Amino acid sequence: MKKLFTLFISILFVVTLTACGTGDEPDESDGSNGESQTDDSTEETNETTSITVGATAVPHAEVLEQAKPILAEQGIDLKIETYDDYVLPNRDLYEGRLDANYYQHTPYLNQQLKEFEEYDFVSLGGIHIEPIGIYSSNISSVDEIPENTPVLLSSSVADHGRILALFEREGLITFKDGVDPQSASIDDIDENPKNLEFDATYDPALLPQFYEREEDALVAINTNYAIEADLHPAEDALILEGSESPYANLVVTNSENENDEALQTLVEVLRSEEIQNFMEEEYKGAIVPVSE
Known part of the structure:
Protein backbone atom coordinates (compact mmCIF):
# COMPACT_ATOMS: atom_id res chain seq x y z
CA MET A 1 0.00 0.00 0.00
CA LYS A 2 2.83 2.31 0.89
CA LYS A 3 4.52 1.53 -2.44
CA LEU A 4 1.34 2.39 -4.36
CA PHE A 5 1.04 5.71 -2.55
CA THR A 6 4.65 6.61 -3.38
CA LEU A 7 4.12 5.74 -7.04
CA PHE A 8 1.00 7.94 -7.16
CA ILE A 9 2.88 10.92 -5.74
CA SER A 10 5.69 10.50 -8.31
CA ILE A 11 3.29 10.44 -11.26
CA LEU A 12 1.48 13.52 -9.96
CA PHE A 13 4.80 15.41 -9.68
CA VAL A 14 5.80 14.62 -13.27
CA VAL A 15 2.40 15.68 -14.66
CA THR A 16 2.63 18.97 -12.77
CA LEU A 17 6.07 19.79 -14.20
CA THR A 18 4.92 19.02 -17.72
CA ALA A 19 1.89 21.31 -17.45
CA CYS A 20 4.04 24.21 -16.25
CA GLY A 21 6.16 24.09 -19.43
CA THR A 22 3.48 24.32 -22.15
CA GLY A 23 3.30 27.78 -23.86
CA ASP A 24 2.76 29.94 -20.82
CA GLU A 25 6.45 30.71 -20.39
CA PRO A 26 8.72 32.41 -22.92
CA ASP A 27 11.10 30.19 -24.82
CA GLU A 28 14.43 31.47 -23.58
CA SER A 29 16.29 29.62 -26.33
CA ASP A 30 15.34 32.25 -28.92
CA GLY A 31 14.92 35.22 -26.60
CA SER A 32 11.33 35.85 -27.69
CA ASN A 33 7.94 35.88 -26.03
CA GLY A 34 6.68 32.82 -27.80
CA GLU A 35 7.31 34.33 -31.23
CA SER A 36 10.06 33.82 -33.81
CA GLN A 37 12.55 36.67 -34.00
CA THR A 38 14.95 37.63 -36.81
CA ASP A 39 18.22 39.40 -36.14
CA ASP A 40 18.07 42.51 -38.38
CA SER A 41 21.81 42.88 -38.19
CA THR A 42 22.33 39.68 -40.15
CA GLU A 43 19.43 40.01 -42.61
CA GLU A 44 20.57 40.87 -46.16
CA THR A 45 18.30 42.72 -48.57
CA ASN A 46 19.10 42.26 -52.23
CA GLU A 47 16.87 44.87 -53.83
CA THR A 48 17.13 45.29 -57.61
CA THR A 49 16.09 48.40 -59.50
CA SER A 50 14.90 47.85 -63.06
CA ILE A 51 15.29 50.50 -65.78
CA THR A 52 14.27 50.29 -69.45
CA VAL A 53 16.30 52.24 -71.98
CA GLY A 54 15.49 52.65 -75.68
CA ALA A 55 18.33 52.72 -78.20
CA THR A 56 19.09 52.28 -81.86
CA ALA A 57 20.73 48.93 -82.57
CA VAL A 58 24.25 50.04 -83.49
CA PRO A 59 26.18 51.20 -81.62
CA HIS A 60 23.89 52.31 -78.79
CA ALA A 61 22.29 48.98 -77.90
CA GLU A 62 25.66 47.25 -78.21
CA VAL A 63 27.23 49.73 -75.80
CA LEU A 64 24.34 49.24 -73.37
CA GLU A 65 24.87 45.47 -73.50
CA GLN A 66 28.44 46.02 -72.32
CA ALA A 67 27.17 48.17 -69.46
CA LYS A 68 24.53 45.66 -68.40
CA PRO A 69 26.70 43.36 -66.21
CA ILE A 70 28.42 46.34 -64.58
CA LEU A 71 25.04 47.79 -63.64
CA ALA A 72 23.87 44.39 -62.37
CA GLU A 73 26.73 44.42 -59.86
CA GLN A 74 25.27 47.66 -58.52
CA GLY A 75 21.76 46.27 -58.22
CA ILE A 76 20.40 47.72 -61.47
CA ASP A 77 18.64 45.47 -63.98
CA LEU A 78 19.00 47.14 -67.40
CA LYS A 79 16.39 46.26 -70.01
CA ILE A 80 17.16 47.40 -73.57
CA GLU A 81 14.50 48.21 -76.17
CA THR A 82 15.96 48.41 -79.70
CA TYR A 83 14.64 50.76 -82.40
CA ASP A 84 15.39 51.26 -86.08
CA ASP A 85 14.09 54.83 -86.34
CA TYR A 86 14.55 58.20 -84.64
CA VAL A 87 10.91 58.99 -83.78
CA LEU A 88 9.54 56.15 -81.63
CA PRO A 89 12.16 56.24 -78.84
CA ASN A 90 11.01 59.73 -77.81
CA ARG A 91 7.34 58.86 -78.20
CA ASP A 92 7.75 55.78 -76.01
CA LEU A 93 9.71 57.78 -73.45
CA TYR A 94 6.89 60.32 -73.26
CA GLU A 95 4.25 57.60 -72.94
CA GLY A 96 6.12 55.87 -70.11
CA ARG A 97 7.26 52.72 -71.87
CA LEU A 98 10.88 53.79 -71.38
CA ASP A 99 12.74 55.28 -68.43
CA ALA A 100 15.32 56.85 -70.77
CA ASN A 101 16.64 56.66 -74.30
CA TYR A 102 20.12 56.80 -75.78
CA TYR A 103 20.41 57.70 -79.48
CA GLN A 104 19.97 61.43 -80.12
CA HIS A 105 22.17 64.52 -80.07
CA THR A 106 21.32 67.98 -78.74
CA PRO A 107 20.08 69.62 -81.99
CA TYR A 108 17.73 66.70 -82.63
CA LEU A 109 16.48 66.79 -79.03
CA ASN A 110 15.85 70.54 -79.29
CA GLN A 111 14.00 70.05 -82.55
CA GLN A 112 11.80 67.37 -80.97
CA LEU A 113 11.04 69.56 -77.94
CA LYS A 114 10.00 72.36 -80.28
CA GLU A 115 7.88 70.09 -82.49
CA PHE A 116 6.21 68.19 -79.65
CA GLU A 117 5.33 70.66 -76.92
CA GLU A 118 4.09 67.87 -74.67
CA TYR A 119 7.60 66.46 -74.33
CA ASP A 120 9.32 67.47 -71.10
CA PHE A 121 12.73 65.86 -71.60
CA VAL A 122 16.16 66.59 -70.17
CA SER A 123 19.60 65.33 -71.07
CA LEU A 124 21.55 63.45 -68.42
CA GLY A 125 24.76 63.91 -70.41
CA GLY A 126 26.63 63.00 -73.58
CA ILE A 127 28.17 59.54 -74.02
CA HIS A 128 29.82 59.48 -77.44
CA ILE A 129 30.12 61.30 -80.74
CA GLU A 130 29.35 59.61 -84.04
CA PRO A 131 31.25 61.52 -86.73
CA ILE A 132 28.89 61.78 -89.69
CA GLU A 241 33.37 64.85 -89.35
CA GLY A 242 36.16 65.30 -86.80
CA SER A 243 36.25 64.45 -83.10
CA GLU A 244 35.65 68.14 -82.32
CA SER A 245 32.00 67.65 -83.26
CA PRO A 246 29.54 69.08 -80.71
CA TYR A 247 26.97 66.43 -81.61
CA ALA A 248 27.36 64.09 -78.64
CA ASN A 249 24.77 61.33 -78.32
CA LEU A 250 22.83 61.77 -75.08
CA VAL A 251 21.03 59.79 -72.42
CA VAL A 252 17.63 61.50 -72.24
CA THR A 253 14.80 61.11 -69.74
CA ASN A 254 11.65 62.86 -68.55
CA SER A 255 12.39 65.89 -66.38
CA GLU A 256 10.73 64.28 -63.35
CA ASN A 257 13.40 61.55 -63.44
CA GLU A 258 16.37 63.89 -63.85
CA ASN A 259 17.76 62.98 -60.40
CA ASP A 260 16.87 59.29 -60.53
CA GLU A 261 19.75 57.43 -58.89
CA ALA A 262 19.67 54.43 -61.24
CA LEU A 263 19.74 56.65 -64.35
CA GLN A 264 22.57 58.72 -62.92
CA THR A 265 24.48 55.49 -62.32
CA LEU A 266 23.79 54.43 -65.93
CA VAL A 267 25.48 57.60 -67.21
CA GLU A 268 28.45 57.09 -64.87
CA VAL A 269 28.91 53.53 -66.13
CA LEU A 270 28.61 54.55 -69.80
CA ARG A 271 31.33 57.15 -69.20
CA SER A 272 33.54 54.73 -67.29
CA GLU A 273 36.99 53.77 -68.51
CA GLU A 274 35.84 50.21 -69.19
CA ILE A 275 33.02 51.27 -71.52
CA GLN A 276 35.11 53.97 -73.19
CA ASN A 277 37.83 51.41 -73.92
CA PHE A 278 35.20 49.10 -75.43
CA MET A 279 33.96 51.85 -77.74
CA GLU A 280 37.47 52.72 -78.90
CA GLU A 281 38.49 49.11 -79.51
CA GLU A 282 35.22 47.88 -81.02
CA TYR A 283 34.47 50.76 -83.39
CA LYS A 284 38.01 51.91 -84.22
CA GLY A 285 37.28 55.61 -84.49
CA ALA A 286 33.76 55.30 -85.88
CA ILE A 287 32.52 56.64 -82.55
CA VAL A 288 34.41 58.84 -80.10
CA PRO A 289 33.76 58.51 -76.34
CA VAL A 290 32.73 61.55 -74.31
CA SER A 291 33.89 61.66 -70.70
CA GLU A 292 32.12 64.85 -69.57
Missing part, protein backbone atom coordinates in the same frame (compact mmCIF):
# COMPACT_ATOMS: atom_id res chain seq x y z
CA GLY A 133 30.35 60.95 -93.09
CA ILE A 134 29.84 61.64 -96.79
CA TYR A 135 30.19 58.47 -98.89
CA SER A 136 30.36 57.65 -102.59
CA SER A 137 30.72 54.37 -104.46
CA ASN A 138 32.53 55.90 -107.45
CA ILE A 139 34.03 59.20 -106.33
CA SER A 140 37.33 58.65 -104.55
CA SER A 141 38.36 62.19 -103.57
CA VAL A 142 36.88 65.63 -103.02
CA ASP A 143 38.83 67.01 -105.96
CA GLU A 144 37.16 64.50 -108.29
CA ILE A 145 33.59 65.49 -107.45
CA PRO A 146 32.01 66.44 -110.81
CA GLU A 147 29.55 69.24 -111.39
CA ASN A 148 25.85 68.58 -110.82
CA THR A 149 26.56 65.66 -108.50
CA PRO A 150 23.47 64.61 -106.49
CA VAL A 151 23.90 64.89 -102.70
CA LEU A 152 21.50 62.71 -100.71
CA LEU A 153 20.70 63.88 -97.19
CA SER A 154 18.56 62.57 -94.36
CA SER A 155 15.11 64.10 -93.98
CA SER A 156 16.07 64.84 -90.36
CA VAL A 157 16.33 68.63 -90.31
CA ALA A 158 18.53 68.52 -87.21
CA ASP A 159 21.34 66.98 -89.28
CA HIS A 160 21.25 69.39 -92.22
CA GLY A 161 23.50 72.09 -90.81
CA ARG A 162 25.91 69.47 -89.54
CA ILE A 163 26.21 67.91 -93.01
CA LEU A 164 26.33 71.18 -94.92
CA ALA A 165 29.11 72.38 -92.60
CA LEU A 166 31.25 69.53 -93.94
CA PHE A 167 30.74 70.74 -97.51
CA GLU A 168 31.65 74.26 -96.43
CA ARG A 169 34.76 72.95 -94.67
CA GLU A 170 35.89 71.34 -97.94
CA GLY A 171 35.30 74.54 -99.91
CA LEU A 172 32.41 73.05 -101.90
CA ILE A 173 29.82 75.63 -100.76
CA THR A 174 29.60 78.87 -98.80
CA PHE A 175 26.80 80.19 -96.58
CA LYS A 176 25.03 83.50 -96.67
CA ASP A 177 26.30 86.16 -94.28
CA GLY A 178 25.29 85.65 -90.66
CA VAL A 179 24.29 81.99 -91.01
CA ASP A 180 25.32 79.64 -88.23
CA PRO A 181 26.61 76.51 -90.01
CA GLN A 182 25.26 74.19 -87.31
CA SER A 183 21.70 75.38 -87.92
CA ALA A 184 22.02 76.01 -91.66
CA SER A 185 19.58 74.71 -94.24
CA ILE A 186 19.92 74.16 -97.98
CA ASP A 187 18.27 77.57 -98.51
CA ASP A 188 21.17 79.17 -96.60
CA ILE A 189 23.72 78.15 -99.26
CA ASP A 190 25.24 81.18 -100.97
CA GLU A 191 27.84 79.88 -103.42
CA ASN A 192 27.73 76.39 -104.91
CA PRO A 193 30.39 76.43 -107.68
CA LYS A 194 29.94 72.76 -108.63
CA ASN A 195 26.16 73.15 -108.65
CA LEU A 196 25.76 70.20 -106.29
CA GLU A 197 22.15 69.00 -106.20
CA PHE A 198 21.13 68.67 -102.55
CA ASP A 199 18.12 66.45 -101.84
CA ALA A 200 17.06 66.12 -98.19
CA THR A 201 14.09 63.76 -98.53
CA TYR A 202 15.58 60.40 -97.53
CA ASP A 203 14.83 58.15 -94.59
CA PRO A 204 18.17 58.07 -92.69
CA ALA A 205 17.97 54.31 -92.19
CA LEU A 206 17.72 53.76 -95.97
CA LEU A 207 20.64 55.94 -97.05
CA PRO A 208 23.16 53.04 -97.08
CA GLN A 209 20.98 51.36 -99.70
CA PHE A 210 21.08 54.49 -101.86
CA TYR A 211 24.86 54.63 -101.40
CA GLU A 212 25.03 51.25 -103.15
CA ARG A 213 22.37 52.08 -105.72
CA GLU A 214 23.27 55.66 -106.68
CA GLU A 215 26.91 55.10 -107.58
CA ASP A 216 27.64 58.63 -108.79
CA ALA A 217 25.98 60.38 -105.85
CA LEU A 218 27.34 61.71 -102.58
CA VAL A 219 25.44 60.22 -99.65
CA ALA A 220 25.50 61.58 -96.09
CA ILE A 221 25.13 58.63 -93.71
CA ASN A 222 24.85 58.68 -89.94
CA THR A 223 27.55 56.51 -88.39
CA ASN A 224 25.15 54.07 -86.69
CA TYR A 225 23.60 53.20 -90.07
CA ALA A 226 27.02 53.13 -91.75
CA ILE A 227 28.26 50.56 -89.24
CA GLU A 228 25.15 48.42 -89.76
CA ALA A 229 25.91 48.46 -93.51
CA ASP A 230 29.50 47.28 -92.87
CA LEU A 231 30.96 50.63 -93.82
CA HIS A 232 34.03 51.80 -91.89
CA PRO A 233 33.73 55.56 -91.53
CA ALA A 234 37.44 56.19 -90.91
CA GLU A 235 38.31 54.28 -94.11
CA ASP A 236 35.29 54.53 -96.40
CA ALA A 237 34.03 58.08 -95.93
CA LEU A 238 35.03 60.61 -98.55
CA ILE A 239 34.47 63.39 -96.01
CA LEU A 240 34.29 62.65 -92.27
